[in-house]
Amino acid sequence: MDDFCNTGLVLGLGRGISLEKLPKPEPKRPCFRLDRLFPSPSEPCLTLALTETPSPGAVPQKIQVRIDVNKAYEESGAPNCSPTGSSVSSFSNLHRELFNGGVKREREQATEELEVEKRVSDEEEEGNARKKLRLTKEQSALLEDSFKEHSTLNPKQKQALAEQLNLRPRQVEVWFQNRRARTKLKQTEVDCEFLKRCCETLTDENRRLQKELQELKALKFASPVYMQLPAATLTMCPSCERIGAGDASTRSSFAKAAHFFSGPFTHPAAC
DNA sequence: GAGCGGGCACATCTTACCTCA
DNA sequence: GATGAGGTAAGATGTGCCCGC
Numbered sequence: 001m002d003d004f005c006n007t008g009l010v011l012g013l014g015r016g017i018s019l020e021k022l023p024k025p026e027p028k029r030p031c032f033r034l035d036r037l038f039p040s041p042s043e044p045c046l047t048l049a050l051t052e053t054p055s056p057g058a059v060p061q062k063i064q065v066r067i068d069v070n071k072a073y074e075e076s077g078a079p080n081c082s083p084t085g086s087s088v089s090s091f092s093n094l095h096r097e098l099f100n101g102g103v104k105r106e107r108e109q110a111t112e113e114l115e116v117e118k119r120v121s122d123e124e125e126e127g128n129a130r131k132k133l134r135l136t137k138e139q140s141a142l143l144e145d146s147f148k149e150h151s152t153l154n155p156k157q158k159q160a161l162a163e164q165l166n167l168r169p170r171q172v173e174v175w176f177q178n179r180r181a182r183t184k185l186k187q188t189e190v191d192c193e194f195l196k197r198c199c200e201t202l203t204d205e206n207r208r209l210q211k212e213l214q215e216l217k218a219l220k221f222a223s224p225v226y227m228q229l230p231a232a233t234l235t236m237c238p239s240c241e242r243i244g245a246g247d248a249s250t251r252s253s254f255a256k257a258a259h260f261f262s263g264p265f266t267h268p269a270a271c
Numbered sequence: 272g273a274g275c276g277g278g279c280a281c282a283t284c285t286t287a288c289c290t291c292a
Numbered sequence: 293g294a295t296g297a298g299g300t301a302a303g304a305t306g307t308g309c310c311c312g313c
Contacts, residue, residue: 281307
């Protein structure tokens, strides 16, 4: 049971319920923070931390491209410092956020203004293809190895790994976050499959036991079987305290049931 | 106890890439 | 072979919560 609980799995809840049907929780911070999307010039830009002078030949072409894009961002003075074109992403989020929670005219105006800003920004970006970083095999392998050792990183480890990979610490952090989330998802799927199989097995077992019970009842009416059997062959279910006939098939049924009692399913109701 | 910052989980968006008709 | 649609993987972002200071 402990092993099972450690997975954090909640059977049925996550699988059977369509999330779309669940009421969307009210955003706890309805007031949208523009400063998060478009940091003021006085705020430090995170992308400035990117290494721009990697050792020649050691850096794959894709990374070179990314660096160029970043440089372009920095040089263009675009309002959003994200290297991956998150001005678009942030804008779409903003748009959703503003319109989802009851539209106020002021917000609409703000949106329109931002839309203009975005268009200008897009025009500025034209020619600078927004490239998404793809990790090289070597980088992925190193990250995987590191993840196998410890699924979370302390700041020192993060920094060291980032330097080793020629990535920003934030990118390493994000990779680990995504990796944890996707590992968990995968594990949940595996657990779900396992539980499905258990459920099928138990259903079969239950069906068979019902059948046996019917047969025993029929036997009982035909002849008082309890009176004929030696006491040693009678067995009693420890949970419901019912006496069962001690023939071989019944004993095996209890043995099989015991398998599940000792496993994750220990609820007496299973009897 | 309140405030703040950092880290994390989680939901979601976005882009790259693959498959297939 | 070229191409577009659809699906999937994975990098990135936004937000809320928790915890330590």
